[in-house]
Amino acid sequence: MSVPPGTDGGGTTTLVVRVENKAGVLARVAGLFARRGFNIESLAVAPTDDERFSRLTIVVGVDAAPMEQVVKQLDKLVNVVEIRELNPSASVERELMMVTVQADPAIRGQILDLVRIFQATVLNVGYDEIMVSLTGSPSRVDDFEDLLRPYGIVDVQRTGKVALPKLTKTAPDPLAP
Amino acid sequence: MNMNGGQALMKALENEGVDILFGLPGGAILPVYDPLIDSSIRHVLVRHEQGAGHMAEGYAHATGRPGVAMVTSGPAATNIVTPLCDAYMDSIPMVVVTGQVPYAAIGTDAFQECDTTGITMSVTKHNYLVTEAADIPQVIHDAFHIATTGRPGPVLVDIPKDIVDPNNPRSAMEWYTPDSHDLPGYRPNRAGDAELIRQAAKLICEAERPVIYSGGGILKARAAEALLELAELTGIPVVTTLMNRGGFPDDHPLCLGMPGMHGNYTAVTAMQESDLLIALGARFDDRVTGKVAEFAPLAKIIHVDIDSAELGKVRRPDVAIQGDCRLVIEDLITALGELGGNEAQPDRNPWRSRISGWQERFPLTYEQSKDDELLKPQYVLEQLRDATPEDTIVASGVGQHQMWTSQYWKFNHPYTWVNSGGLGTMGFAIPAAIGAKAGRPDRMVWAVDGDGCFQMTAQELVTAATEGFPIKVALINNAYLGMVRQWQEMFYEERYSEVYLTRDVPDYKLWAEALGCVGLRVESPEEVGPAIAQANEIDDQPVVVEFRCEAGENVFPMVPAGMSNSDVVVDPSQQDRPR
Numbered sequence: 001m002s003v004p005p006g007t008d009g010g011g012t013t014t015l016v017v018r019v020e021n022k023a024g025v026l027a028r029v030a031g032l033f034a035r036r037g038f039n040i041e042s043l044a045v046a047p048t049d050d051e052r053f054s055r056l057t058i059v060v061g062v063d064a065a066p067m068e069q070v071v072k073q074l075d076k077l078v079n080v081v082e083i084r085e086l087n088p089s090a091s092v093e094r095e096l097m098m099v100t101v102q103a104d105p106a107i108r109g110q111i112l113d114l115v116r117i118f119q120a121t122v123l124n125v126g127y128d129e130i131m132v133s134l135t136g137s138p139s140r141v142d143d144f145e146d147l148l149r150p151y152g153i154v155d156v157q158r159t160g161k162v163a164l165p166k167l168t169k170t171a172p173d174p175l176a177p
Numbered sequence: 178m179n180m181n182g183g184q185a186l187m188k189a190l191e192n193e194g195v196d197i198l199f200g201l202p203g204g205a206i207l208p209v210y211d212p213l214i215d216s217s218i219r220h221v222l223v224r225h226e227q228g229a230g231h232m233a234e235g236y237a238h239a240t241g242r243p244g245v246a247m248v249t250s251g252p253a254a255t256n257i258v259t260p261l262c263d264a265y266m267d268s269i270p271m272v273v274v275t276g277q278v279p280y281a282a283i284g285t286d287a288f289q290e291c292d293t294t295g296i297t298m299s300v301t302k303h304n305y306l307v308t309e310a311a312d313i314p315q316v317i318h319d320a321f322h323i324a325t326t327g328r329p330g331p332v333l334v335d336i337p338k339d340i341v342d343p344n345n346p347r348s349a350m351e352w353y354t355p356d357s358h359d360l361p362g363y364r365p366n367r368a369g370d371a372e373l374i375r376q377a378a379k380l381i382c383e384a385e386r387p388v389i390y391s392g393g394g395i396l397k398a399r400a401a402e403a404l405l406e407l408a409e410l411t412g413i414p415v416v417t418t419l420m421n422r423g424g425f426p427d428d429h430p431l432c433l434g435m436p437g438m439h440g441n442y443t444a445v446t447a448m449q450e451s452d453l454l455i456a457l458g459a460r461f462d463d464r465v466t467g468k469v470a471e472f473a474p475l476a477k478i479i480h481v482d483i484d485s486a487e488l489g490k491v492r493r494p495d496v497a498i499q500g501d502c503r504l505v506i507e508d509l510i511t512a513l514g515e516l517g518g519n520e521a522q523p524d525r526n527p528w529r530s531r532i533s534g535w536q537e538r539f540p541l542t543y544e545q546s547k548d549d550e551l552l553k554p555q556y557v558l559e560q561l562r563d564a565t566p567e568d569t570i571v572a573s574g575v576g577q578h579q580m581w582t583s584q585y586w587k588f589n590h591p592y593t594w595v596n597s598g599g600l601g602t603m604g605f606a607i608p609a610a611i612g613a614k615a616g617r618p619d620r621m622v623w624a625v626d627g628d629g630c631f632q633m634t635a636q637e638l639v640t641a642a643t644e645g646f647p648i649k650v651a652l653i654n655n656a657y658l659g660m661v662r663q664w665q666e667m668f669y670e671e672r673y674s675e676v677y678l679t680r681d682v683p684d685y686k687l688w689a690e691a692l693g694c695v696g697l698r699v700e701s702p703e704e705v706g707p708a709i710a711q712a713n714e715i716d717d718q719p720v721v722v723e724f725r726c727e728a729g730e731n732v733f734p735m736v737p738a739g740m741s742n743s744d745v746v747v748d749p750s751q752q753d754r755p756r
Contacts, residue, residue, distance in 0.1 A: 020362060024294065024306070031298055052361075072486035078303040078323060081362040 013067045017056040018082040021047055025079045032073050038062050042160030057162045086163050093163040095138045102152035103130040118144050181348040182310035183209045183341035187216045189317035195245050197615050199229040203249025204289055206276030208342040221644050226253045228608040228637040230260020234269045235612025238595040239570055243270040243324050250276045251289030261331045262300035266599025268397055270329035272320050279339035280308055293335045302330030310340040310350040318355040327365030328484040329397055369500030377479045377496045378512035382521045384453035386528045387413045393420030394458015400503035401591040407506050411522055416444040418459055420598045423588035437465040438736050439580040442539035442747055447532055448473050449742045456480045458502040461491035471741035481505045538754045539747055541584055554653045554726045558585040561651055564709045569621045572610035574630030575601045577659035580732045582625045604633030614646045628654040628678055641719040642693025648719050649712050655726040656680040663731045689721035697722045
């Protein structure tokens with residue numbers, strides 16, 4: 001069975017929404033989800049290269065069918081310029097995590113092993129704690145977090161994923177009309 | 178030209194062609210009421226801000242032009258939330274200007290501060306909090322554009338006091354006339370897709386039992402003439418929803434009247450038995466469909482709407498066309514012509530004879546009053562209908578009287594029916610009738626109101642009396658919140674809970690006179706005609722005619738909430754007839 005665009009078959013939908021960079025726009029977008037009782041699982045907002053616009057990457061814990069009406073309503077918002085539903089298999093996704101882990105000097109080496117394996121970055125080291133960051137696909141960030149958990153996570157902050165569509169792999173046929 | 182924000186606001190409204198403004202001043206909007214004195218715009222001073230909003234709606238209903246209301250901040254803004262929601266539900270073009278506390282005071286719980294744009298976000302098509310005086314001309318230009326194009330709706334513009342107050346340097350600005358819109362996310366689509374229109378035309382030519390399901394989008398798109406042409410070209414019968422009464426003439430042989438919960442038997446049943454529903458500017462509202470899963474089970478669906486979010490919202494269409502109703506119908510007529518026009522339509526005589534059989538067996542009906550009984554509301558409405566000019570504008574409140582008016586009136590002209598369909602706002606009739614009269618002073622305007630509704634907005638009759646809007650009110654006094662009483666009778670084992678309003682308190686005749694109106698009271702059938710004639714003669718004062726009506730009268734037919742439209746409950750006198 002084919003998976004509708006924007007869904008991962010696991011009950012979540014990823015929307016990339018280009019909006020006007022104006023006060024209150026995020027509230028309008030969030031309000032549409034809230035009114036239907038849809039919980040936003042993650043949300044990343046930042047200005048685009050064109051300062052008039054911002055891009056929102058929204059992950060919602062809802063399948064495509066009930067989402068269709070929300071997307072249409074979203075499209076009616078005057079400040080919403082463009083909506084794309086991203087299929088995870090056709091897009092590149094990245095998320096950043098910063099995490100502080102308990103790290104007694106005796107076991108710090110074990111954590112640094114994980115940091116090396118995942119190509120994470122050490123940001124700060126304390127007497128019995130260590131702060132590291134990892135950028136990667138959401139599932140890789142999940143794995144890293146799972147492996148750190150037994151050591152005792154003191155604090156964790158994930159950005160929520162951002163995504164762009166994958167690029168075309170084949171050159172256009174020069175003989176095509 | 179140097180001016181202040183308040184002057185710019187008035188000039189911007191004038192530039193949009195605003196001729197009348199319904200409002201009530203207060204602290205935050207005070208600076209705008211000064212340049213108003215020098216403006217060409219007429220201001221109507223209401224007695225409650227809700228009245229201003231419904232008047233703006235009534236004006237828009239009757240004229241097609243956007244209604245405009247202006248009120249102050251805080252409680253005034255919250256008082257106009259109901260009309261905003263009403264206009265949002267019924268797609269009424271409206272622009273509401275609200276005052277706001279000075280920009281620097283926003284968020285400090287200042288006197289009469291409320292988060293107006295936050296509160297109204299979900300009941301407006303769009304709203305603005307203007308932060309700079311220099312933005313006023315562009316925002317007003319954009320607000321009217323958004324309110325009137327695409328699917329029309331209300332737009333609110335919230336204006337902090339400092340940017341309109343000439344004593345504040347933040348109000349200083351240079352006037353400019355905006356000539357374009359920078360709205361990259363707003364691209365209302367008008368023309369329908371040609372291929373989809375061809376597919377729709379093919380479906381129409383194959384249908385043996387089609388029905389045109391025409392909704393409020395017909396009136397919004399000024400598509401009544403196109404609809405008439407489509408119906409006559411194809412010979413397809415037309416139902417007119419509550420929001421499209423008048424969009425197709427009731428006296429036309431193809432008109433089946435209103436469908437839905439209190440629609441007539443033929444309109445409901447023809448849709449239910451059809452093999453093709455051609456939905457034009459209608460939104461498959463629950464009051465029309467009854468139980469959705471059992472609605473028109475054999476019908477294919479052509480759905481035309483300017484709002485793509487309506488397509489497939491309730492019922493998955495076979496052909497979905499996003500576009501302006503008038504343009505799509507005109508293109509559909511052309512496409513049908515290419516397929517052979519009337520010649521290409523199948524023989525629908527069996528369908529027409531089934532329909533006329535239902536019409537003969539199940540006409541609208543009621544029992545006339547017996548000697549000791551009070552008036553029958555249906556009788557009053559028939560008399561009123563027959564004694565008023567055909568182009569009379571009728572506004573109604575919400576409840577039994579609204580349904581009886583829609584059922585018993587003959588709407589033969591578009592823009593003669595003004596009512597609150599989607600939100601069902603009690604108290605809508607009187608202020609909406611005033612707004613309609615303001616927009617169409619040449620027309621006779623009657624408000625048909627219930628006693629429950631009347632008590633919610635009667636104070637606006639003072640506005641009508643003092644501002645010179647000689648509307649007429651037919652008050653159907655049945656001493657009850659009638660529709661709720663009917664539901665308690667039918668679905669709560671006649672256990673009546675908080676629905677009795679009393680018969681004699683208030684004294685409506687005295688109250689009408691105190692409000693500056695002529696007050697008349699009618700209790701017997703023979704008084705009805707003379708009282709209406711007397712009211713129709715009065716053109717310099719509003720008139721309230723209290724019709725004392727039977728309390729126990731129910732609206733039939735009725736599809737009980739949640740039931741299938743196949744289970745329509747007809748008048749008790751028709752229950753044994755074959756269906």
